[in-house]
Amino acid sequence: MTVKHVLFIVTNTATIGPKHRATGFFFPEIAHPFEALDRAGIAVEYASLTGGKPPEDGFDGQDVAQADFLASASYRRMSHSRKLAEVDVLDYDAIFFPGGLGPMVDIARHPEIQEVVRRAWNGGKVVAAVCHGPAALLGVKLDNGTPLLRGRRVAGFSQAEEDGYAREDVPFDLETALRAEGALYEPADPWQPRLVVDGRLITGQNPASGALVGEAIVAALQEQKR
DSSP: OOOOEEEEEEOOOOEETTTTEEOOEETHHHHHHHHHHHHTTOEEEEEESSOBOOOEEOOOTTSHHHHHHHTSHHHHHHTTBEEGGGOOGGGSSEEEEOOSSTHHHHTTTOHHHHHHHHHHHHTTOEEEEETTGGGGGTTOBOTTSOBTTTTOEEOOOOHHHHHTTTTTTOSSOHHHHHHHTTOEEOOOSTTSOOEEEETTEEEEOSGGGHHHHHHHHHHHHHHHTO
């Protein structure tokens, strides 16, 4: 059986906003999707814009999935993430952008990220993101010049959630930015799980949605085998 491979593209940003709030990737938003993928026998590799160990935020040792991920060989491999420029996304079956506040700084609207997303999408790959991770989709244009997001159903961290979490720290509002590019944004109530699958585009709203995104990636890759 051919093993499927997913590339997690992780932030390198350790602080955000005028008060230099500590941030990074949000730990459950890697641990929970990883758990679903690993259980299905799908390999996970890691890249980031500058390589090395991505900063992290929000670890909860009472969460078994997070504790298991922290102790895993995969976490150790993530600590030596490859530079994204040295990776060809066409070598993978899916790409995934975990959230945390960090992606709002270095991943959002970054030309290299936009090209990676465009290349993966045009290559028929699954493109997935959760929470603030959908910031990676902003500014991505299809070959005909239209935004990738236009007319596509998506989830992502909501305006209502941001108002109670990091409004003073983030450089822009993610929900507003997604809608501005023509995305059909579909929110749940604040902090409730929300998964949206639109073909090969898989998005989740918040930390509670990470496991759902991981399971949806598994389902999409298993469907491709048929």
